[in-house]
Amino acid sequence: MECREIRKRISAYLDGELKQGEWERVANHITSCPDCARELKTLQEACSLLKVDEGIEPSEDFVLQLFEKIGSGGKGYQSLQRTRWSFTSVPAFIRLAIVLLLGMVIGVGFGSLTSTERQGGVALTPGRNVAQGIALDNFQSVHPQSLTQAYININLKSPLKS
Amino acid sequence: MEKNERIITDEELILRFQQGEAACFRELVIRHQRNVLNVASRITGNREEAEEIAQEVFLRVYRAMNDYRPLTKFSTYLYKITLNLSLNQVRRAKIVLNRFFSGEEGDKEEFERAGRADTLPDTPLTSMEKEEAKKAVRKAIRSLPKRQRLAIILSQYQELSYQEISEILGCSLKAVERLIHRGKGRLKEELASYIQKK
Numbered sequence: 001m002e003c004r005e006i007r008k009r010i011s012a013y014l015d016g017e018l019k020q021g022e023w024e025r026v027a028n029h030i031t032s033c034p035d036c037a038r039e040l041k042t043l044q045e046a047c048s049l050l051k052v053d054e055g056i057e058p059s060e061d062f063v064l065q066l067f068e069k070i071g072s073g074g075k076g077y078q079s080l081q082r083t084r085w086s087f088t089s090v091p092a093f094i095r096l097a098i099v100l101l102l103g104m105v106i107g108v109g110f111g112s113l114t115s116t117e118r119q120g121g122v123a124l125t126p127g128r129n130v131a132q133g134i135a136l137d138n139f140q141s142v143h144p145q146s147l148t149q150a151y152i153n154i155n156l157k158s159p160l161k162s
Numbered sequence: 163m164e165k166n167e168r169i170i171t172d173e174e175l176i177l178r179f180q181q182g183e184a185a186c187f188r189e190l191v192i193r194h195q196r197n198v199l200n201v202a203s204r205i206t207g208n209r210e211e212a213e214e215i216a217q218e219v220f221l222r223v224y225r226a227m228n229d230y231r232p233l234t235k236f237s238t239y240l241y242k243i244t245l246n247l248s249l250n251q252v253r254r255a256k257i258v259l260n261r262f263f264s265g266e267e268g269d270k271e272e273f274e275r276a277g278r279a280d281t282l283p284d285t286p287l288t289s290m291e292k293e294e295a296k297k298a299v300r301k302a303i304r305s306l307p308k309r310q311r312l313a314i315i316l317s318q319y320q321e322l323s324y325q326e327i328s329e330i331l332g333c334s335l336k337a338v339e340r341l342i343h344r345g346k347g348r349l350k351e352e353l354a355s356y357i358q359k360k
């Protein structure tokens with residue numbers, strides 16, 4: 001077998017993942033090929049170097065905490081996900097848009113409140129007064145083809161002009 | 163839990179839990195907590211998040227225990243959930259995959275709590291060199307593409323078989339072999355100066 005082919009199998013050889021026949025072929029090749037033997041040694045050293053990082057131990061109360069969560073329906077992880085979201089995590093331009101939108105809503109609401117007139121429990125805006133002024137009788141005395149005159153009549157009666 | 167000479171398998175524990183022996187679940191947690199925690203921590207790079215994920219993994223397992231059927235090894239099932247939750251967490255929190263391996267001070271502190279670095283057997287490295295080597299290892303693993311990194315974590319740290327890794331990652335045995343071969347090749351290059359030191 002070519003060195004190139006052997007090298008493709010060296011990792012699996014190191015991890016004990018080759019079948020008997022393949023394992024023997026790789027093993028035999030390595031004993032007779034110094035380059036592949038060197039490659040094997042270097043890989044072996046790289047893998048053993050990884051073990052310098054041994055990982056972490058669970059906290060002492062890991063099991064206790066888990067059983068508390070089981071008892072409470074497992075709310076801990078959900079709260080972790082909830083706390084991860086905050087207004088500051090939203091991109092700045094979206095935050096700005098939200099603030100502007102809120103400002104507009106509050107402004108319109110406030111403006112509407114201050115300009116309303118309370119009549120019999122119903123708030124009437126100047127716009128509504130105009131609408132009331134524009135009654136059908138504006139059109140009754142006007143010739144059907146005289147829309148200009150109707151328009152003048154409407155403007156004359158508008159409460160906004162007073 | 164009765165003391166037997168023979169080691170009770172995970173599947174037997176599950177069966178006994180399903181038959182009403184509640185303490186068997188605790189035994190499963192004790193058996194697998196470290197592995198689940200370490201896979202989560204190597205992916206998220208954060209101890210607190212890893213602990214939360216590990217807890218969530220066991221919570222999900224607990225909820226599904228009565229419906230669990232041993233179609234695959236229990237540990238395979240466990241690692242699948244761990245990988246999914248960890249990767250989701252990484253995506254959600256927008257943290258860089260394997261921040262742990264960056265070698266930054268904060269991360270270093272996190273992973274030194276175990277305090278077991280001095281127990282390394284048969285290594286000529288001094289403690290300072292070990293720290294340097296740890297940093298280099300984390301950086302090297304961080305430099306791997308995602309799937310190579312997951313395959314390396316599962317094979318080199320969790321010591322899972324290629325068959326089990328293929329089931330967890332949902333790919334063929336050949337693909338796992340390729341991922342690990344390429345991953346090791348890159349690690350060998352990245353860690354060349356440390357290998358020569360040894």
